[in-house]
Amino acid sequence: MPELPEVETVVRELNLQLPSPDQLVEVELLRKDLRNLFPKKKIESFKGEGLQTITRRSKYLLFSFGPRGGLLSHLGMTGHWRVEKEPITQRLHDHIRLRFSSKKVLIYNDPRRFGFFDAYENIKTHKLLKDIGPEPFSDDFNADYLKSALKTRKGPIKTILMNQALVAGIGNIYASEILFRSFIKPTRSAGKITREECARIVQQTREVLAEAIRFGGSSFDDFKHVSGEKGGFQDRFQVYDRAGEPCVSCGKNVSKKVQAGRSTYWCSFCQK
DNA sequence: CTCCTATCCTGCGAGC
DNA sequence: TGCTCGCAGGATAGGA
Numbered sequence: 001m002p003e004l005p006e007v008e009t010v011v012r013e014l015n016l017q018l019p020s021p022d023q024l025v026e027v028e029l030l031r032k033d034l035r036n037l038f039p040k041k042k043i044e045s046f047k048g049e050g051l052q053t054i055t056r057r058s059k060y061l062l063f064s065f066g067p068r069g070g071l072l073s074h075l076g077m078t079g080h081w082r083v084e085k086e087p088i089t090q091r092l093h094d095h096i097r098l099r100f101s102s103k104k105v106l107i108y109n110d111p112r113r114f115g116f117f118d119a120y121e122n123i124k125t126h127k128l129l130k131d132i133g134p135e136p137f138s139d140d141f142n143a144d145y146l147k148s149a150l151k152t153r154k155g156p157i158k159t160i161l162m163n164q165a166l167v168a169g170i171g172n173i174y175a176s177e178i179l180f181r182s183f184i185k186p187t188r189s190a191g192k193i194t195r196e197e198c199a200r201i202v203q204q205t206r207e208v209l210a211e212a213i214r215f216g217g218s219s220f221d222d223f224k225h226v227s228g229e230k231g232g233f234q235d236r237f238q239v240y241d242r243a244g245e246p247c248v249s250c251g252k253n254v255s256k257k258v259q260a261g262r263s264t265y266w267c268s269f270c271q272k
Numbered sequence: 273c274t275c276c277t278a279t280c281c282t283g284c285g286a287g288c
Numbered sequence: 289t290g291c292t293c294g295c296a297g298g299a300t301a302g303g304a
Contacts, residue, residue, distance in 0.1 A: 002298080035280070035299090059298075078282075078296050093282085112281040114298055128299095164299085172297060240281060260276065262297065 002059060002075045004136065004169025005212035006223050006231065010081060011056045014106075014227040017083045023101035024065065030095050035076065035116040038096060042070055042119035043156025051100065057123060058168035059134045069121040072128065075127055076114025080224055082107050133167045136205050141167055143199035150190040150198070158186030159260045161201075170205065173218060174264045175238045178204050185271045186264045189258075203242045211236070239265040 027044045040183055046065040055062045061081070064070040073079070086103045096108035096117075108115070120126040133149075134140035146167075148159070153160055160166060160177045170178070179186050181204040193201070217223055218230035224230060238248050243256035247267040255268045 074298075077296075079298095110281095111283070112296095114281065116299085153274080159275085160300095247279090261278085263295090 002077075002079070002217070002223055003171035003174050004056075004059060005174070005209055006217035007056050007059050007061060007075065007169070008213050009217040009231065010075075010226060012059075013052050014054045014081060014083070015202070016101070017226060018051060018054070018104060018106070019102050021052050022104065023050050024098060024102055026097070026099035028097040028099070030097070034095060034110075034113050036118070037077065038117050039071075039119040041237060046070070057129055058135075058164055060129065062120070062123060069119060071193055072118045072120045072126065073108070074116050074128075076110065076112065076116065078112045078113030079108065079110040082109065082226055082228065094191060106194050132164050136202075136209055137184075141202060141205075143195055143202050146198040146202055147193075147195045153190035155182060155190055156187050156259055157190045157264075158264050160190045162262075167205070169209070172195070172262045172264075173204075174208055176240045177208050177218070177238060180266055180271060181208060183271055185268075186259065186266050227243070239267060241265065 024047050027040055027047070029038050029040050039211045046068070049065045049068070052064045052066055052222050055064065059074060061073040061075070062070060064071065070126050073081070078149065082124065084105045084107060086105065088105050091109060094107055094109050095113070098106040100106070104138065105249065118126070120129070134145065149166055158175050158179055162172065165254045176186065178201060182197065182200040184201065196221065212218060212233040215232040215236065216225060216229070217225060218233040218237070219230035234252060239254050243265060244253050245257050246252065247254055250267065252269045254265055256263055256265050258264070
């Protein structure tokens with residue numbers, strides 16, 4: 001469930017809670033059957049180096065340990081980082097602990113274990129990052145870019161908006177919200193979206209994501225802040241998870257259908 | 273190349 | 289009350 005606004009919320013909180021730089025002293029892996037093998041040896045090689053800063057690319061968290069790189073973390077559906085101070089408590093589904101010289105411990109908890117990790121050296125060339133499209137808030141994401149990227153695509157616009165190679169960070173929830181605010185039907189063929197409509201998608205993508213960040217992300221399923229607090233944007237969904245409820249704009253019922261295995265919500269009257 | 277489906281996993285709520 | 293079942297959706301492998 002964590003999409004760009006939720007990951008961004010986590011990144012900002014982690015940076016507030018961890019001193020920088022903080023020297024890594026121990027890497028503890030509590031279970032090995034995560035979605036992929038946690039790069040324990042590689043991360044241990046950063047011992048003695050300080051955690052500099054935590055940034056985000058798409059839905060990935062990047063823990064930088066300096067010029068040699070760092071740890072890349074994807075939260076999957078239910079991944080959650082928290083910060084504790086020694087002595088720490090163990091909770092069900094705690095999988096990884098990173099101990100620092102400040103006595104702070106960064107703990108990764110993930111009930112469904114959809115999250116995954118890798119060590120990175122260069123974020124521009126890493127295999128998980130190199131093919132990701134522009135960040136929604138960057139100048140590279142604009143109407144001309146979107147129009148040309150969609151030109152040859154025949155699939156439905158909603159599914160294609162979730163393709164990370166097109167634009168970074170949009171998942172199932174925000175795809176529905178963006179298209180509602182853009183007045184575009186999610187089933188429209190991507191190649192038939194006009195340039196003017198592309199401009200609306202770009203604009204609404206930025207507005208929805210920025211608003212969601214301002215509200216601390218959405219806790220629709222089980223997203224939690226580093227502090228354990230919930231986000232606030234789920235109360236501001238205009239269509240997502242609102243099937244059968246009145247459209248905030250026209251009052252008619254919000255529709256729902258499954259596209260590429262994911263639930264899509266939209267207003268069949270407001271969206272053309 | 274493009275698009276779709278199945279897969280991984282646990283927790284929760286609906287239905288009986 | 290207690291059980292089963294289906295669904296929630298990140299990315300990706302593999303097939304049409």
